[in-house]
Amino acid sequence: MSLPRYAARRLPPAFAQVAAVTTVIFLLTELLPGDAAVVLAGDSPDPARVAQIRAGLGLDRPLPERFAEWAAGLARLDLGSSIVSGRPVAEIVLAALAPTALLAGLTLALLVPLAVAAGVGAAVREGGPLDRALTSTGVALYSVPEFALAMLLIAVFCGWLGWLPATAIDGLGPAVLVLPLLVLLARPLSSTGRLVRAGMIDALHAGYTRHALRLGVPVRRVRYAHALPNALAPAAQQLARTVDWLLGGVIVVEAVFVVPGLGTVLVDAVADRDLPVVQGLAVLFATTTVLVNLAADLAAFRLVPRA
Amino acid sequence: MHDQLTRRAFLGAAAGAAVLAGCGTGPSSSGGGGRLRAAFAGGGATEVLDPHLANLFVEAARAKAMFDKLADLGDDVAPRPRLAERWEASADLRTWRVTLRQAVFHDGKPVRAQDVLASYARILDPKGAYRARSSLALIDLRDSRAVDERTVEFALQRPFAEFPNALAAFGAYIVPAGLRDFSKPVGSGPFRFGSWQPGRSVLLTRNPDYWDGAPHIGELEFLIANEESARMNALLGGQVEYAHDISPATARRHGSRARFVHSPNSNMQAFAMKVDRPPFDDRDLREALFLLADRRRLVDTTMPGAGQIGNDLFGKGYLHYAAGIPQREPDLDRAKALIRRAGADGTTIELTTSQAASGFVEAATVFADQIRAAGLKAKVVTGDKDTYWSDILKRGTLVSFRSGAMPIETHISQRLLSHSTTNATRWARPGFDALYDRAVSAPREQDRKDAFDRMQRMLHAEGGLLVWGFADGIVATARDVTGVRGAPMNTLDWARFDKVRLG
Numbered sequence: 001m002s003l004p005r006y007a008a009r010r011l012p013p014a015f016a017q018v019a020a021v022t023t024v025i026f027l028l029t030e031l032l033p034g035d036a037a038v039v040l041a042g043d044s045p046d047p048a049r050v051a052q053i054r055a056g057l058g059l060d061r062p063l064p065e066r067f068a069e070w071a072a073g074l075a076r077l078d079l080g081s082s083i084v085s086g087r088p089v090a091e092i093v094l095a096a097l098a099p100t101a102l103l104a105g106l107t108l109a110l111l112v113p114l115a116v117a118a119g120v121g122a123a124v125r126e127g128g129p130l131d132r133a134l135t136s137t138g139v140a141l142y143s144v145p146e147f148a149l150a151m152l153l154i155a156v157f158c159g160w161l162g163w164l165p166a167t168a169i170d171g172l173g174p175a176v177l178v179l180p181l182l183v184l185l186a187r188p189l190s191s192t193g194r195l196v197r198a199g200m201i202d203a204l205h206a207g208y209t210r211h212a213l214r215l216g217v218p219v220r221r222v223r224y225a226h227a228l229p230n231a232l233a234p235a236a237q238q239l240a241r242t243v244d245w246l247l248g249g250v251i252v253v254e255a256v257f258v259v260p261g262l263g264t265v266l267v268d269a270v271a272d273r274d275l276p277v278v279q280g281l282a283v284l285f286a287t288t289t290v291l292v293n294l295a296a297d298l299a300a301f302r303l304v305p306r307a
Numbered sequence: 308m309h310d311q312l313t314r315r316a317f318l319g320a321a322a323g324a325a326v327l328a329g330c331g332t333g334p335s336s337s338g339g340g341g342r343l344r345a346a347f348a349g350g351g352a353t354e355v356l357d358p359h360l361a362n363l364f365v366e367a368a369r370a371k372a373m374f375d376k377l378a379d380l381g382d383d384v385a386p387r388p389r390l391a392e393r394w395e396a397s398a399d400l401r402t403w404r405v406t407l408r409q410a411v412f413h414d415g416k417p418v419r420a421q422d423v424l425a426s427y428a429r430i431l432d433p434k435g436a437y438r439a440r441s442s443l444a445l446i447d448l449r450d451s452r453a454v455d456e457r458t459v460e461f462a463l464q465r466p467f468a469e470f471p472n473a474l475a476a477f478g479a480y481i482v483p484a485g486l487r488d489f490s491k492p493v494g495s496g497p498f499r500f501g502s503w504q505p506g507r508s509v510l511l512t513r514n515p516d517y518w519d520g521a522p523h524i525g526e527l528e529f530l531i532a533n534e535e536s537a538r539m540n541a542l543l544g545g546q547v548e549y550a551h552d553i554s555p556a557t558a559r560r561h562g563s564r565a566r567f568v569h570s571p572n573s574n575m576q577a578f579a580m581k582v583d584r585p586p587f588d589d590r591d592l593r594e595a596l597f598l599l600a601d602r603r604r605l606v607d608t609t610m611p612g613a614g615q616i617g618n619d620l621f622g623k624g625y626l627h628y629a630a631g632i633p634q635r636e637p638d639l640d641r642a643k644a645l646i647r648r649a650g651a652d653g654t655t656i657e658l659t660t661s662q663a664a665s666g667f668v669e670a671a672t673v674f675a676d677q678i679r680a681a682g683l684k685a686k687v688v689t690g691d692k693d694t695y696w697s698d699i700l701k702r703g704t705l706v707s708f709r710s711g712a713m714p715i716e717t718h719i720s721q722r723l724l725s726h727s728t729t730n731a732t733r734w735a736r737p738g739f740d741a742l743y744d745r746a747v748s749a750p751r752e753q754d755r756k757d758a759f760d761r762m763q764r765m766l767h768a769e770g771g772l773l774v775w776g777f778a779d780g781i782v783a784t785a786r787d788v789t790g791v792r793g794a795p796m797n798t799l800d801w802a803r804f805d806k807v808r809l810g
Contacts, residue, residue: 034694042362043663043710044438044721045697046728052436085355087505095505151536158544166544167537169346169530258532258541260351260507267533268351268506271693 006301007294014290021286022074022279026067029270029278035059036083036273057083070279079283080276082269089280092265097284099172100261103253104246106177107184111242115189115235116228119196123231124223126201134197138190146183146252153179154256167258180253187249188242195238199231206230233300240296244289340513341809342526343788345549345802346538349531351506357489358480359430359437364551368802369529370480372511373413374494377405377423377481378474379799384712385626386471387799389519390418390481390495394474400466400748405474407457410518412483413499420453425484441721441728442476466748468755469716477713477797497522497805506531522805523790539783548785548809551802554665555613558781565783566791569613572712573780573796575621576605576614576666578658578674579699579708582771583733586654587704590769595645596705598638599681600674602775608673609666610778617774619767622715627756629763642681655684659703663695666778667707674775699731706731708772712795719743719762723770732771739765 037054038045054060073080079089118138122131141149157179158166168176203209204227212222251263262281269277347365354363358370377391388394392408410418428448430437450462463470473479483493492500497519498511509529515521530547532538538550539557542565558567580587580596587593602616615623618635622628646652656678660671668689675685690698699706708731710718721727724743725735739762746758766772780796790807794800 032693033691034697038694038697040362041697042438043696044441044729045700046441047700048728049436049440050697052433056434056436084350085505092505154540158540165546166540167532167546169532169537169541169546170344255534256537258530258534258537260531264351264506264533272350273693 003298003302007298010294010297014294017290018283018286022282023067025282025286026070026275026279029273029275030063032270032273034273036275039272040084059083066275070276074283079280082274082277084272084274084277089276092277093262093280093284096260096262096265098261099168099259100250100254100263102172103177103180103184103250103259103261104243106181107188107246108239108243110181110185111188111192112239114185115192115196116232118189118193119231119235120200120223120228122193122197123200123204131197134193138193141186142190144186146187146249147256149186150179150183150253150256153182167256169258172259176257180257180259183253183256184246184249188239188245192235192238192242195235196231199234200227203227203230229303233304236296236299236303240293243292247285340523340525342528343524343549343804343807343809344528344530344547345551345804346530346532346541346547347551348533348535348538349506351531351533354505354531355489356492356500356503356509358482358492358494359426359435359439359478361478362438364796364802365529365531367477367797368551368804369509369511370478371496371802372498372527372804373492373496373500374480374482375410375418375496376475376479377407378471380475380712380714380797381799382794383624383626384622384714384795384798386475386714389475389799390423391474394471396468396470398750400468400470400750401463403461403463403470404454405459405461407459408518409457410495411516412495413493413514414483416483417456418481418495419456419484420459422484423459423481424448424451424453426481427479429482430479437478439476439478442473442717443479445470445473468747468749468752469714472714472717475714476717498527501526517805519805523808524804527804542783542785545785548788549791549807550783553781553783555610555779555781558783559612561783566786566788568782568784568791568793570780570782570793570795570801571615572624572777573801574664574778575617575710575774576609576670576776576778577617577621577708577710577772577774578671579706579731580771580773581704581706581731581733583735584704586649586651586656587771589649589651591645591649592651593769593771595642595649595651595681596678596773597635598645599642599677600773600775601637601677604677605670605673606776609670610776613779613781614776617776619770619772619774620763621710621718621772621774623777625712625715627715627759629760629767631760632764632767635767639681646682652682653684655686656705657686657688657703658705658707659688659690659699660707661690661695662692664707664709667709670775671707696729700729709778712797715759716747720747723766734766734771736765 036057037050037059040053041050070080081088082092118134122134125131154166157164164178165176209222209227212226251267254261254263266281349365350363358374361367361370375390377389378386379389381387390407390410391405394403394405396403407418412418427443427446430439431443431448445464445467447462447464452460454460486493497514497517499514501510501512503509511527513522513525532541535554539553541547542550580593582588597619606614606616618632620629658671658675660667662668671687675687678685721729723734724740742758742762746755749755784791787810788807792800
C-alpha cells in the first residue's frame, strides 16, 4: 500500500475519535458533582442565589439542548464563551497556548536528538560502562515524581547555587525555562532512550545487518543507514505517546513554576465547572493527540513499510 | 491525573517550599516609591475585575485597592466610616442618613449620592446574583433617595441598628453610576487601574489624589500563583515582595529568611452538628462532643504556633462577643456519661470533610480519634472540594466548617435563624429568632447588648457549632517591606497596600 492511500484510510476514523472524545468529556464534566453556579456561589451557597446564578448562566436548560448548541457553535468554529468570566473560550485557550506550546515544543525538540544519541550510544557498546550508566540514570529519573524532582531542582539550582529563578511569575525568560524543561524531559528521555537502545540492539543482531557486514559494508553505514531506521519505528510511536503524557507533566510543572499555560487553565476550568472552557481544551487536546498519533503511524509506515 | 494530584498533595506537605536564599531577579523599581509585587492564589484565566463579583482573596484585595465601600470593618470587626463621613439613624432605626466625604473617582468626577444608589441598585438586581445582595436586601430602594450630592437617605424594610454592617458588607463597593465596562475599572480607591493579563497579572498605579492619603508605593502588581510553595519560592527568590496565605508549617521553616505577619482571628475553625436530625438532635450528645473535644490538641496539630483555641462561639475578640462565658475544658468522663444517657454507646458518627480549606482533613482525622476515645465509633468521609459548601447545607450530620471574619450579627443572621439561607447546623428556634430581632432593633443599646449575650449563651450551652479554634492568616513579605498590619483577613487593614512602604 502507498503512503497517500494509507493516510487517506486513517483520516475518517481520526475525525470520529475527536468527536467521540469531546462528547465523552462533555458528559464526564456533567457527571462531576455540582455545576458552575454552585462553585461561583463559593462559601455563601444560599440556595436561592445558586438557582439565580444557574438560570442566569442558562445552566438550567436540559443537557441535550446545551450540547447541541455547543456542537453547532463548533461547526461554525465558535468555541463559545466562558461561563465564569464571559470571555471568549478561543481567547482564553489561545492566551494559554503559547507558554505550553513553548514548553512542549522545546521538550520534544530536545528529546529526539538526546534520546537517539543516548539510545544508540548505549546500544553500540552493549553492557559497557556508558550503557550501564545511562540505564541506571534512566531508571532513577523515571521513578521520581515530577513534583519532587521540581522541588529538588529548585532547592539545588536556586536555593543552593543561586543560578536560576525559582518561578516564571514575572515572565518566561530563557533562564526560567531551564528547570521546567529538565523536569519535563526526565521521564520521556529515559523511556524513549531505552526504546531506541532496545530497537538498535535488535537491529544490530538481525540477519540483514550481519549480512551487510559480511558483504563488506562499512560498520558506520550499517549502523546508521540499515539498523537505525528499523530501531526508530517503535521510538516514533513512543514519542507520540510522550505527547499525550506531556500534558500531565505540564500540569504539574505549570503549577510549581507558575506558568499560566493550558495545564493551569484546565485545572481551573474543571474546578470552576466552566464547561465551555473544558470543552475548548478537549477539542484542542483530542485533535493534537489524534494528529500526532497519525503522524507517528505514518512515520513508522514510512520507516518500515510492512503494515 | 488523579494519583498525580494526590501524590502532589502528599509531597507538597512533605517537601514544602524549597530552601532558597535570595536568588533570581531582585526588586524592580519604577520610581515614585517603587513597585510592590504581591502573589495571591487566584481564579486563573476565568477571573473578573468586577468588584461586585469578588469571591476570592485576590479579588477582594484588588477591589479594595481600586474601590471604596461606605464603611469597612476594623480589627474588632465593627464598622468604620470610609466613603461615608458619618451616619445617623432615625429614632425608630428605620431611616438612615449617610453623609459622603469629599472624594473623586479616578476619572476626576466626584463621588455623589447618585453613584451610591446606582451601585446598590446594581447589587440588588435580582438577575445579578451578587454576593452582597443578601446584606443589602433590607434596603427599600424605592423609598431611599439622594437628599443632595453628598447625602443619601436610606429607607429600610424594618428597624435595624446594625445597618453600618451592611455598608461594610463583602463586595458592597461604590462604582460610578455609568460604569459598564469592568475590564477597565474606574473607582475611588488608592490605586488606579493600569493593565490586566487575566490569570497572570493586574498592574495598578498610585492615585495621588486619594482622600485617605496617597499610597507610599508607585505601583502595585497582583500576580497569581495557586501553589503555596510557588508563592513562597517566588518571595524567597526575590520575584515578589508579598506572598499571601502561607501555611504555619512554611512560616516556621523559613522564620529567619523573610518576615511573616500573622493576622489573628482570621478564620474560625469548627465542626457543625446538624441539630434537626439524629444523632445530634439529642442535646446530650451535642454536649458530649463539646466536652470530648481536645481543642488544644486540634490547634497544635493543624496550626502549630498560628492559632488559638475557641469556645464554641464565633467571633472571638469581635464587637458583641460574649467574653464572659468561661472557656470550656475537656471532660472525658462527663462526655462518656452523657453518651450513655443519650443511649448512643457504640454509635457510628459520620464526619464529613474535604480539601475545601487547608487543615480540614487533618483536623477531621484528629477529631475522629477524640470521638473514638469517648466510646463512639467514627468514620471520616471526604467529599468534593469544589462543591463542599453547597453539599454540607443539605447533607451530613457532622461536618468540617470554617468562616472568615464578619460581624457577629451577620454570622447569626446568615447562619442561625429559622429562615437563614446558609444554616449548616439547622439551628431553628423561635425564641432565638426573637432575641435576634431585639438585638438589632431594640431602641435601647443596653437591651441590644443583653440580647446578643443571651443568644451566645444559648449557642454555647446547646448549639450545633463546635468552634475549636481560630487560625491566624499568615502573609510573608520581603525584608524591606514595612507597614503590613496583622489585621483579620477581609477587614479594613488586611491587604492595605496603600499603607505599605518599600525600602
